Amino acid sequence: MSFLSRLKPRGGVHPEGRKASSADTAIRAMPLQQRLYVPLQQHIGAPAKPVVRVGEKVLAGQLIGAGQGNISAPVHAPTSGWVTAIGDHPAPHPSGLPAATVIIEPDGEGRWIEADVPADPFALAPDDIAARVGAAGVVGLGGAAFPSMVKLDASRKSGVDTLIINGGECEPYLTCDDRIMRERAAEIVSGIRLMQRAVGAANALVGIEDNKPEALAAMRAAAAATGVEIRAVPAMYPMGWEKQMIQVLLGREVPAESRSADIGVLVHNVATAWAVQQAICLGRPLVSRIVTVSGGAVAQPANLEVPLGTPVQALYDACGGFNARPARLVLGGPMMGHQLTHTSVPVVKGTSGVLALTQSEIGLTQPAPCIRCSSCVRACPVGLLPLEMAARIRTDDLAAAVALGLKDCIGCGSCSYVCPSSIPLVHYFNYAKGELMAQARGKLKQEATKKLAAERSARMERIAREREEAAAARKAAKEAREAAAKEAAARAATTEATA
Amino acid sequence: MTPLAHSPHAHAPTSVSRIMATVMLALVPATLFGFWLYGWPAVYLWTVSLLAAVAGEAAVLRLQQRAVKPALLDGSGVLTAWLLALSLPPWAPWWIAVVGSLFAVIVGKQVFGGIGQNVFNPAMAARVMLLISFPLEMTTWVPPMSQLPGMLDSLAVTFGGTQLDAVSSASLLGHVKTEFTRGLDLQQALSGHYSPLQALWGERSGSLGETAALLILLGGVFLIARRIITWHAPVAMLAGVALPALLMNLIDPGHYAGPLYHLLSGGVMLGAFFIATDPVTSPNTAAGQLAFGLGCGLLTYVIRTWGAYPEGVAFAVMLMNAATPMIDRYVKPRIYGRTRKGDILAAQPAKKDAA
Amino acid sequence: MIVPLISLTVLGVVLGLILGLAARFFKVEGNPLVEELEALLPGSQCGQCGYPGCTGAAQALADGSAPVTLCPPGGRAVVAALAAKLGVEADLSGVKDAVPSIADVREELCIGCTRCYKVCPTDAILGAAKHIHAVFKEACTACGSCVEVCPTEAILLRPIPPTLQSWGWLKPDVQPRAANEGVLAA
Numbered sequence A: 001m002s003f004l005s006r007l008k009p010r011g012g013v014h015p016e017g018r019k020a021s022s023a024d025t026a027i028r029a030m031p032l033q034q035r036l037y038v039p040l041q042q043h044i045g046a047p048a049k050p051v052v053r054v055g056e057k058v059l060a061g062q063l064i065g066a067g068q069g070n071i072s073a074p075v076h077a078p079t080s081g082w083v084t085a086i087g088d089h090p091a092p093h094p095s096g097l098p099a100a101t102v103i104i105e106p107d108g109e110g111r112w113i114e115a116d117v118p119a120d121p122f123a124l125a126p127d128d129i130a131a132r133v134g135a136a137g138v139v140g141l142g143g144a145a146f147p148s149m150v151k152l153d154a155s156r157k158s159g160v161d162t163l164i165i166n167g168g169e170c171e172p173y174l175t176c177d178d179r180i181m182r183e184r185a186a187e188i189v190s191g192i193r194l195m196q197r198a199v200g201a202a203n204a205l206v207g208i209e210d211n212k213p214e215a216l217a218a219m220r221a222a223a224a225a226t227g228v229e230i231r232a233v234p235a236m237y238p239m240g241w242e243k244q245m246i247q248v249l250l251g252r253e254v255p256a257e258s259r260s261a262d263i264g265v266l267v268h269n270v271a272t273a274w275a276v277q278q279a280i281c282l283g284r285p286l287v288s289r290i291v292t293v294s295g296g297a298v299a300q301p302a303n304l305e306v307p308l309g310t311p312v313q314a315l316y317d318a319c320g321g322f323n324a325r326p327a328r329l330v331l332g333g334p335m336m337g338h339q340l341t342h343t344s345v346p347v348v349k350g351t352s353g354v355l356a357l358t359q360s361e362i363g364l365t366q367p368a369p370c371i372r373c374s375s376c377v378r379a380c381p382v383g384l385l386p387l388e389m390a391a392r393i394r395t396d397d398l399a400a401a402v403a404l405g406l407k408d409c410i411g412c413g414s415c416s417y418v419c420p421s422s423i424p425l426v427h428y429f430n431y432a433k434g435e436l437m438a439q440a441r442g443k444l445k446q447e448a449t450k451k452l453a454a455e456r457s458a459r460m461e462r463i464a465r466e467r468e469e470a471a472a473a474r475k476a477a478k479e480a481r482e483a484a485a486k487e488a489a490a491r492a493a494t495t496e497a498t499a
Numbered sequence B: 001m002t003p004l005a006h007s008p009h010a011h012a013p014t015s016v017s018r019i020m021a022t023v024m025l026a027l028v029p030a031t032l033f034g035f036w037l038y039g040w041p042a043v044y045l046w047t048v049s050l051l052a053a054v055a056g057e058a059a060v061l062r063l064q065q066r067a068v069k070p071a072l073l074d075g076s077g078v079l080t081a082w083l084l085a086l087s088l089p090p091w092a093p094w095w096i097a098v099v100g101s102l103f104a105v106i107v108g109k110q111v112f113g114g115i116g117q118n119v120f121n122p123a124m125a126a127r128v129m130l131l132i133s134f135p136l137e138m139t140t141w142v143p144p145m146s147q148l149p150g151m152l153d154s155l156a157v158t159f160g161g162t163q164l165d166a167v168s169s170a171s172l173l174g175h176v177k178t179e180f181t182r183g184l185d186l187q188q189a190l191s192g193h194y195s196p197l198q199a200l201w202g203e204r205s206g207s208l209g210e211t212a213a214l215l216i217l218l219g220g221v222f223l224i225a226r227r228i229i230t231w232h233a234p235v236a237m238l239a240g241v242a243l244p245a246l247l248m249n250l251i252d253p254g255h256y257a258g259p260l261y262h263l264l265s266g267g268v269m270l271g272a273f274f275i276a277t278d279p280v281t282s283p284n285t286a287a288g289q290l291a292f293g294l295g296c297g298l299l300t301y302v303i304r305t306w307g308a309y310p311e312g313v314a315f316a317v318m319l320m321n322a323a324t325p326m327i328d329r330y331v332k333p334r335i336y337g338r339t340r341k342g343d344i345l346a347a348q349p350a351k352k353d354a355a
Numbered sequence C: 001m002i003v004p005l006i007s008l009t010v011l012g013v014v015l016g017l018i019l020g021l022a023a024r025f026f027k028v029e030g031n032p033l034v035e036e037l038e039a040l041l042p043g044s045q046c047g048q049c050g051y052p053g054c055t056g057a058a059q060a061l062a063d064g065s066a067p068v069t070l071c072p073p074g075g076r077a078v079v080a081a082l083a084a085k086l087g088v089e090a091d092l093s094g095v096k097d098a099v100p101s102i103a104d105v106r107e108e109l110c111i112g113c114t115r116c117y118k119v120c121p122t123d124a125i126l127g128a129a130k131h132i133h134a135v136f137k138e139a140c141t142a143c144g145s146c147v148e149v150c151p152t153e154a155i156l157l158r159p160i161p162p163t164l165q166s167w168g169w170l171k172p173d174v175q176p177r178a179a180n181e182g183v184l185a186a
Helices: A003-006 A124-134 A146-157 A178-182 A185-199 A212-221 A244-250 A268-282 A310-319 A376-378 A388-393 A398-403 A414-418 A425-498 B016-038 B040-063 B066-075 B076-085 B092-108 B122-133 B153-160 B171-179 B186-190 B198-201 B213-225 B232-251 B260-265 B267-274 B288-305 B313-330 C002-027 C032-041 C052-064 C075-086 C113-121 C146-151 C177-181
Strands: A038-040 A064-065 A080-091 A097-105 A162-167 A205-209 A227-233 A267-268 A286-293 A303-305 A328-331 A354-359 C101-105 C155-160
Touching: A003 B267, A003 C032, A003 C052, A080 B016, A080 B260, A124 A185, A124 A303, A146 A185, A146 A267, A146 A268, A162 A185, A162 A244, A162 A268, A162 C113, A178 A185, A178 A212, A178 A244, A178 A268, A178 B122, A185 A212, A185 A227, A185 A267, A205 A212, A205 A244, A212 A227, A212 C052, A244 A267, A267 A268, A268 A286, A268 A303, A303 A310, A303 C002, A310 A354, A328 B171, A354 B288, A376 A388, A388 A425, A388 B066, A398 A425, A414 A425, A414 B122, A425 B092, B016 B213, B016 B267, B040 B066, B040 B076, B040 B092, B040 B153, B040 B260, B076 B092, B076 B122, B092 B122, B171 B186, B198 B213, B198 B260, B213 B267, B232 B260, B232 B267, B232 B288, B260 B267, B267 B313, B288 B313, C113 C146, C146 C155
Parallel strands: A162 A205, A162 A267, A205 A227, A286 A354
Antiparallel strands: A038 A097, A080 A097, A286 A303, A328 A354, C101 C155
16 A cells, blocks of 8 residues: 555646647757757856857867866856857846856867777766766756756765656656657667766666657667667656656655655656766767757747757747747746746757747636645645645745745646646745745844954954053053162162261 | 737636526426426415515626626525525415515625625525524424415415415424324324425425435536535535434434434435535635534534424524634644644755666 | 633633743743844844844844844845744835846956955955055845945946856746736626
8 A cells, every 4th residue: 555655647737738739740959059059057056167268179078167066067158159258147046147158159070089988888887977077067957957966976876776757757748858869769779878877777668658659669668679678658747857757656655855766766857867978989078958948939840959058048949930929038948947038048058848828728817815725735746735735835934934944846837837816836945945046045144244343343442451561560660660760769869868 | 099908818618607507507407396396386485585586686787886797797686595495385365575685685684884894694594583483484384295386376375475375284394203202202203294205205294305315416416516615515514414313313223313304304415415515605625615614514414313393404504604704813824834733844955866 | 690700810820920930930041133133133243224234133123223224235135034033024025136247347447545445344345555445246135335426427237147057947927816916807
């Protein structure tokens, strides 16, 4: 009983897939644009440091930004051309704030750097595989963009028994993982085996949602006799949440505030496996990715293989532009993606989709009072009480929201999706999380301020005390001198008198 | 500049008014059956209830200087009045419906701050108020008759307040309770008054829309299928009535009626599927709803069997409404990766030698 | 009539006596509240509240002689924390949320007089006599003490522009639809 219930996904919603429009056409290569805007930070962690100068000629795959610190990833030139500027450009971030970006003007030749290809990739030492993955700038392509080398290294050291490859592309509209599995299954399987070797995992499992039968068939064919097991998982949102995937495939639950490696599991996305294969077997760093361009307002939805740094406007143009007025442009999937503020923002390593949605696709947005229907409670894959948390946050009682489990919220948006009152629940949660972070920063600063103020007042006191002491010493010395003079005078007087 | 929209950029095809409309749709069969069974007075009573609720809610919203239209359009006030009407004696005078509806939407809901804020189910609060304040009007039932008054004569029944005595009869629950006080046992009390088949179909004296057990069940199943409600509260409430009934019936069949009698009489079916499932006043979690439903059922049985009133659904639901915040406080879902108490689960380290 | 009157009076007197005695015997020496309040204040001793430093402000808050809205650099967060600690309702409407700012010395106007350097409560201003001063931004609390003493008005408080790291979502501006419109839809 408990074993069965453990294998069952919790909560979740079944949004309309709307995948057919982009799933049935093959991946197309995106034509090269006149300028590529390559941000130096396309990953979680420290931004890369530019290692090229303005005016410098670069080749495709050439390092332009070196990773710095423990958690970081390098950035490479997507094509050959010239570096025309290194400066600020709107980042693919909900705020639309600028970020450091290397701007490259392609020369159109697309010449690659000389690749370092090992004779037998499967004979490489595990740490060598991880190092090559790191040097190629591979990050999690499912959207989180966490540097893959860091995960591989940590997992090799802590020891994992199972490598899970996440093919649970659960966001509506997105089909980039579906297409890459259908078209590049052999490469993905090679990538999986390389990663399996890199971490020493005994098992490799690929979980693919059962609404992608073609991808399942292609992957099964490619994985035959490789030891990589392909398994269908129920299609639901958020199946692609790695902890959900682990639970459904293995029946193991990752403890709160922990990573999956703590229970001996490493999870990577299918597209990441492909990028690993490209990095090791072809010596090609990560300079392009598959992006789904879809939505009701896009004339010809498609999957494009896009050089990183391509502005999203070009993606819409390459898909025939808009055939309806888009009510909202979205970067990523509709459930967790964010609204685009500029169409000049570039495609980065974590960009899985670029959508143009009509108002009817977005649905209701006018909030109404909560009727406590608890649809959100049933939908939450984590087992939280979204309605209660939002009510606390609305009255600025963040501590109560944290006590209800705010920090365990994964922001999947299932609660907002099902809310009949259209309450922006996940907006409340992300606001509160940001506010808590700001408060933590403020607290650190307040402590530093107090320390500085205390040091200053101590110093002031010391200076005052020293001044006082000096004055007292001077006074004492003067008095001593005067007393001595008086004494001398008195003595002189007495001697005079006696004389 | 339009504010930045937060994800998700998609929304399920659902809304409060759609939920309310679906629940009303589920009530239609039982309501029509009630109209057929008790004639035009029932129709008038139902209409007066709904109109009073809408007018009362609109007036109160205006007094509060709040927008009237959105609050009326969500349909919650109409649904409340509908449920109240179904729980009234079908030939009750018009002012019973008016007073009840106004009490439900104003004192039962708006005083608490409007939809979603009330502690007690407004329809049940109004029913209890009416039962305590106007016991005579609230316990004067009519038997289902082959000869129903016409449309015009019925006006006199609802609005004129006449001829009630001529047709009054007791509800089954009230009848049994009265017979017990006369020293009769259950068999004698029930003879000629009760047949399970009749109770299932609903051709008996009782509240306007509470008698047709099968049709109510049909509506409830429809709501479960449409995912408007879950099975937890209704099943628990029915079990909460049936289990003690079964137990007591086994102990002393001469005095305690069996589970079928209890399930099919009074407001148990309507309460289980339409009142105990009221989202606002019931717990948030499946486990909480089970506890809530069980409590409603047990209290109903206790009040019916040992209380002063023949019927206890409204009281039971209100008592459990009051307990809902406490249930919600103690019955929470387990958070992923944590124990029920909220501690972090122990990690199971990697299986080194897994094949 | 007379019996309840007497019994209630006696009851009142006795209970009042017990309360009075309890107040005397369980009296807490000193006031731990002042320290707790001071911990909530920014601690830069800037004096913008008009009290001598944060301790003075905490004292005044504990006495009830100062409103919880007294601390301008603290913003709404400090007001909310103080109100929660003191168990009072805070009127947040008049409180401007302190936009995170830092002091900025305009080099063309600075004459290197060191006055700002001397008043800065957190030693956030660097420089020496006859040298243009600079602000150490990690230490600046935007208390504004330096702005007041600068003879050439060379110092301004400037909001810190948000970065990708510090940016966060605003609170969703939703009120229930019914309350939101606020006008009669008649």
